[in-house]
Amino acid sequence: MNYKTENIKKLIVSKPLLLDCKQTIKDFPLAYETFGKLNESRDNAILVFHALTGDQFVSGKNPITKKEGWWITAVGPGKAIDTDKYFVICANVIGGCMGSWGPKEIDKKTNESYGLNFPVITIRDMVKAQETLLDYLGIKKLLCVTGGSMGGMQSLEFCATFPNKTFSAVPIACSTNHSAQNIALNELARQAIMADPAWENGNYLKKNILPKSGLAVARMAGHISYLSEKGLQEKFGRKLQEKADYEFSFDADFQVESYLRHQGYTFVERFDANSYLYITRAMDYFDLSKQFKGGLLEAFGNQKTKFLVISFSSDWLYPTKENKDIVIALNASGADVSFSEIKTDTGHDSFLINEPEFLKTIKGFIDSMYIKFKNEKRI
Amino acid sequence: MNYKTENIKKLIVSKPLLLDCKQTIKDFPLAYETFGKLNESRDNAILVFHALTGDQFVSGKNPITKKEGWWITAVGPGKAIDTDKYFVICANVIGGCMGSWGPKEIDKKTNESYGLNFPVITIRDMVKAQETLLDYLGIKKLLCVTGGSMGGMQSLEFCATFPNKTFSAVPIACSTNHSAQNIALNELARQAIMADPAWENGNYLKKNILPKSGLAVARMAGHISYLSEKGLQEKFGRKLQEKADYEFSFDADFQVESYLRHQGYTFVERFDANSYLYITRAMDYFDLSKQFKGGLLEAFGNQKTKFLVISFSSDWLYPTKENKDIVIALNASGADVSFSEIKTDTGHDSFLINEPEFLKTIKGFIDSMYIKFKNEKRI
Numbered sequence: 240m241n242y243k244t245e246n247i248k249k250l251i252v253s254k255p256l257l258l259d260c261k262q263t264i265k266d267f268p269l270a271y272e273t274f275g276k277l278n279e280s281r282d283n284a285i286l287v288f289h290a291l292t293g294d295q296f297v298s299g300k301n302p303i304t305k306k307e308g309w310w311i312t313a314v315g316p317g318k319a320i321d322t323d324k325y326f327v328i329c330a331n332v333i334g335g336c337m338g339s340w341g342p343k344e345i346d347k348k349t350n351e352s353y354g355l356n357f358p359v360i361t362i363r364d365m366v367k368a369q370e371t372l373l374d375y376l377g378i379k380k381l382l383c384v385t386g387g388s389m390g391g392m393q394s395l396e397f398c399a400t401f402p403n404k405t406f407s408a409v410p411i412a413c414s415t416n417h418s419a420q421n422i423a424l425n426e427l428a429r430q431a432i433m434a435d436p437a438w439e440n441g442n443y444l445k446k447n448i449l450p451k452s453g454l455a456v457a458r459m460a461g462h463i464s465y466l467s468e469k470g471l472q473e474k475f476g477r478k479l480q481e482k483a484d485y486e487f488s489f490d491a492d493f494q495v496e497s498y499l500r501h502q503g504y505t506f507v508e509r510f511d512a513n514s515y516l517y518i519t520r521a522m523d524y525f526d527l528s529k530q531f532k533g534g535l536l537e538a539f540g541n542q543k544t545k546f547l548v549i550s551f552s553s554d555w556l557y558p559t560k561e562n563k564d565i566v567i568a569l570n571a572s573g574a575d576v577s578f579s580e581i582k583t584d585t586g587h588d589s590f591l592i593n594e595p596e597f598l599k600t601i602k603g604f605i606d607s608m609y610i611k612f613k614n615e616k617r618i
Numbered sequence: 619m620n621y622k623t624e625n626i627k628k629l630i631v632s633k634p635l636l637l638d639c640k641q642t643i644k645d646f647p648l649a650y651e652t653f654g655k656l657n658e659s660r661d662n663a664i665l666v667f668h669a670l671t672g673d674q675f676v677s678g679k680n681p682i683t684k685k686e687g688w689w690i691t692a693v694g695p696g697k698a699i700d701t702d703k704y705f706v707i708c709a710n711v712i713g714g715c716m717g718s719w720g721p722k723e724i725d726k727k728t729n730e731s732y733g734l735n736f737p738v739i740t741i742r743d744m745v746k747a748q749e750t751l752l753d754y755l756g757i758k759k760l761l762c763v764t765g766g767s768m769g770g771m772q773s774l775e776f777c778a779t780f781p782n783k784t785f786s787a788v789p790i791a792c793s794t795n796h797s798a799q800n801i802a803l804n805e806l807a808r809q810a811i812m813a814d815p816a817w818e819n820g821n822y823l824k825k826n827i828l829p830k831s832g833l834a835v836a837r838m839a840g841h842i843s844y845l846s847e848k849g850l851q852e853k854f855g856r857k858l859q860e861k862a863d864y865e866f867s868f869d870a871d872f873q874v875e876s877y878l879r880h881q882g883y884t885f886v887e888r889f890d891a892n893s894y895l896y897i898t899r900a901m902d903y904f905d906l907s908k909q910f911k912g913g914l915l916e917a918f919g920n921q922k923t924k925f926l927v928i929s930f931s932s933d934w935l936y937p938t939k940e941n942k943d944i945v946i947a948l949n950a951s952g953a954d955v956s957f958s959e960i961k962t963d964t965g966h967d968s969f970l971i972n973e974p975e976f977l978k979t980i981k982g983f984i985d986s987m988y989i990k991f992k993n994e995k996r997i
Binding site: 244258347353358359416417418419420422424426427429430431432434435436452453455456459460462463466468471472473474476477485487488489493495496499500503505517520523525526529555558582 | 629638639644700734737738793795797801802803805806808809810812813814815831832834835838839842845847850851853854855857866867868870871872875878879882895899901903905907918934980994
């Protein structure tokens, strides 16, 4: 990546944090952003968790990439998650590369980037780090936590680890653990990065080079999995790229080839290859049932949080069945849970695009939760 | 790859062959193998077409890899395609790397491997090259052509291009053209190979190196697509690799990671990276409807060949829907066609494994075709 994160808003977390790998960290940076205003009763705060390649710039303009925030379709003034009404918080996950403590940050012991000296972190580590924002911002209980994909996993983890810190939760397009196919796709991406000689065993920043090709291939693999077969077919089919016929070469003849190459090679400008390794690893390790030895019933035991689980019909990465398994476990734990499968051809990425039924669903849920949350406090 | 193909059985094709890219070739090697005996009436010959990474060693022992032939489950004495009864022929496709004319062969003009000077070939080119074996072996009409995946595409192409040269055809787990997702997956593999600096713009053999990492990553991507989500889950799930818990490292913690790495890095011993580029390109270019400008009705017009189309329920690379589209087109052309979807969790690779219902289906069809073929000749 080609950007500096020094001037990004950060909380330096001074409270020691015991990571799942048994290492304790403290005084580490957590980059975050807020949108809207915290009201006087401090009950309108929503914590949004980002996905694998996301960051804290959930709405508005991303000051680094100069592009719109990654969830501009859902979050902003007058949007489904209305920042005229709600106070939205989003932090860059630890392990990431947008200012939070991650493998590209400087290790004070060596004065060089951590690289592979960075510890392997977990979804729980990410969530524990972000929970420190609540105290800092003066919030006792969130109105809602939400996020799609890895953001959904963090939402589940947050509720399991901090059962009294949020009134409601909307985990979107996720699961309580990765299937073998999910792990295989992430391992493919990791192997692509590690196969690039410019990765230099994780030490590329010290050598002032970047494993661009490997990271681009990893991103291409990701992109294929984020879209549905039907969505790809409708968007690209066999359309040729500004040419009348095949060129009998290895240039991009098909539009879908050109699209993939573009996705791969623009991604490397904004993302760190080691962060890709660490974050995919955290996703693969995530397993709520393993973490709470008694299984999901333990994980969700005594939940007072009200859940809305959302899946997308054409998502083959986190299919509806896996989302329904969350609902079954929450029901079995006696939790308050509703479920919605959005019918769409746009695959896993549906949560990021303008999908009216989806946006209407989260808006309705959060607005009604806000009323209930206020009523509950009144009693 | 680490093997020599000089002593493999080859036909030197002297008849000039006009390739789809407009180049004419002649005196090129076509490596092939036969199993069983051609009978006196010369009506028991079956031409098997191999898939992307296959070769001519369909049964028995592969003299190069020392492993069993790639379709040993289906072809051999007493097997579904019984070599005690039938004469089975299989050739390495041009563009391949098991002795047929391909990018690793020596270009007589330069005395070096072709590399990217090899022309981009098509499925039709492959099939036309293999058709020359019929004359050479003294066969007027085949009993059957068959193959899975790219072998199925070649079967369809053979019937379309040579409508009177086979009595029957069994295309398995294929389609008449690649979907955008198929092309995307192949492009991912090509990008992985071309991202490897050791690929050297296709000139690695001249420089005595091999793009092993890139080819291994390409193969891993392929492998994920050959297996179904459910199949992977049942085989591997989240099982750990000979360890009690996560190691918090990037070693292969999960069995599925170890499996993928093994598949990738053993593959490079037996396959040529440039062949992988050329053959995937041929698959992506394959489009029977485009080739026969009038569409599939033209492609299959006046077919006397009797077809059996087979799909596998859990194949997401060539889903049943795409196989059914072949059946619809054949029906619309008035061709004699039957169809069978085999229920299985083993994904696209099902045609390569011991799947009793599948094997029974092809045995029944081919045995009945043999009787009909003899009867027809008698009339």
